[in-house]
Amino acid sequence: MELDPRNAALAAQAADTAGLHSVEVRVGDAALTDQYADLVPADLVLICGVFGNISGADVRATIGYASALCAPGGTVVWTRHRRPPDLVPRICHWFAEQGFEQRWLSEPGDGFGLGVHRFTGHPRPLRPGTRMFTFVDNGTP
Ligand SMILES: C[S@@+](CC[C@H](N)C(=O)[O-])C[C@H]1O[C@@H](n2cnc3c(N)ncnc32)[C@H](O)[C@@H]1O
Known part of the structure; x- marks a missing residue:
């Protein structure tokens, strides 16, 4: 998308x-949940090129929506830069809060942040007509 x-x-x-x-x-x-109405629940959800362009509060909120986008056992792959403040540890914590188990995480020295989390919880219905996040710029690094 x-x-x-x-x-x-x-x-x-x-x-x-x-x-x-x-x-x-x-x-x-x-950002609009309606875009995914015909796609959920998904076995694979890619949230790439997003977390570096939205607020921390929106990152946390979007991770909350991931539990509605993912099928049971589904996988989320996400990216986020490692520039200070490094949000990656908190992102992992927020995924754990939502019932995701960490399968893979890039190392801090790799120069990028990439995580793979598997959904082990119970899916929630995806709320229609909702904006999950707002880009704080046009996505240009
Ligand atoms: C940082 S780039 C990431 C590009 C690519 N996904 C990647 O990871 O390399 C951000 C991209 O998000 C797009 N974008 C910005 N706001 C968006 C939105 N609300 N919905 C979909 N794409 C958006 C921009 O046009 C840009 O191509």
Whole structure:
């Protein structure tokens, strides 16, 4: 889900070139729960390029929504930079609070933050008509 049609076209092209023909790139606001109505509960949820562009409160809220996006046993892959204040330890704590177990986490010295968490809790219904987060900039690093 990508807001910028040019970025979405590049992503679709890259997926096609990689032979990932079942990947569908959608143009739209990824923050809106209604975008996922026909996709939940999902076995794989990618929250990549998001946590570095929203407030800590929105990161925590979005992790709360992950338990409604994920099927039981489903996996979330997320990214976040490691610049101070390093939010990664708190992100892991917030996933644990929501019933996710950590499967993999990049090392602090890796130069990036990437985590893989598996949902072991009971899924909640995804609340329709809701904004999960607000980008604080246009996503430019
Ligand atoms: C930091 S970049 C991340 C790009 C890519 N996902 C990655 O991880 O390399 C942020 C991207 O989010 C897009 N974006 C910003 N607000 C968005 C929103 N509300 N819904 C979907 N995409 C959004 C921007 O157009 C930009 O392409």
